[in-house]
Amino acid sequence: MVTGHAAEAGRAWAAAAAVLDPEVPVLTIDDLGVLRAVTVTDSGVEVVLTPTYSGCPAMDAIREDVVRALAAEGFGDVRVSLALAPAWTTDWISDHGRAALRHYGIAPPPGTGPVRLTLGVKCPHCDSLKTHEVSHFGSTACKALFVCDACGEPFDHFKAL
Incomplete structure (x- = not known):
């Protein structure tokens, strides 16, 4: 405003x-x-x-x-x-911000709107949904640490709040 x-x-x-x-x-x-x-x-x-x-x-x-x-x-x-x-709330992250996060190697939180069922966190490196959480706290408290089972790369994921 x-x-x-x-x-x-x-x-x-x-x-x-x-x-x-x-x-x-x-x-x-x-x-x-x-x-x-x-x-x-x-x-x-x-x-x-x-x-x-x-x-x-x-x-x-x-x-x-x-x-x-x-x-x-x-x-x-x-x-x-x-x-x-x-x-x-992570709903306040702009579309440009979500794209920047993905490009930077951080999986952005789900978008705004109705609550969606999330079966996996998409890897920002290879787009695979075969990922798993390693630690609920990543490089900062607002991110979790994940690893991609497909490409093996670790990545941060912004927690949906």
């Missing part, structure tokens, strides 16, 4: 939206759905972020990167706040 002085708010949103997730640097915080609102007022810019889960260690780095990105665009007083409600 972009609010405030229209032209400036759009420019501020674009600057914040381009910030990369430090844990998955092929995703912007906009693609990840973490960027929730940007408001420009006479007194500065307010940015609202929703962490992928409470206690996410990447939020401090993201906050600093957002402030830096907006400062580079000439915005002075930047305030970044966290909104825990509504809770982040």
Whole structure:
């Protein structure tokens, strides 16, 4: 959501939206759905972020990167706040973000819409559904570690939340 002085708010949103997730640097915080609102007022810019889960260690780095990105665009007083409600969900990951995850070697979560029965997690390397979970926690707490039984490659899978 972009609010405030229209032209400036759009420019501020674009600057914040381009910030990369430090844990998955092929995703912007906009693609990840973490960027929730940007408001420009006479007194500065307010940015609202929703962490992928409470206690996410990447939020401090993201906050600093957002402030830096907006400062580079000439915005002075930047305030970044966290909104825990509504809770982040993998439904907020954009289609572009899902494609970027797959290309990066991370199996994206199922898409939005009705809950679908998932018989397997598709390997991002060979598209096989013959995979299995090795650890419920992968390289970060929001991912699980899987191995493909077809090609033998390990990969992270974003947990559906």
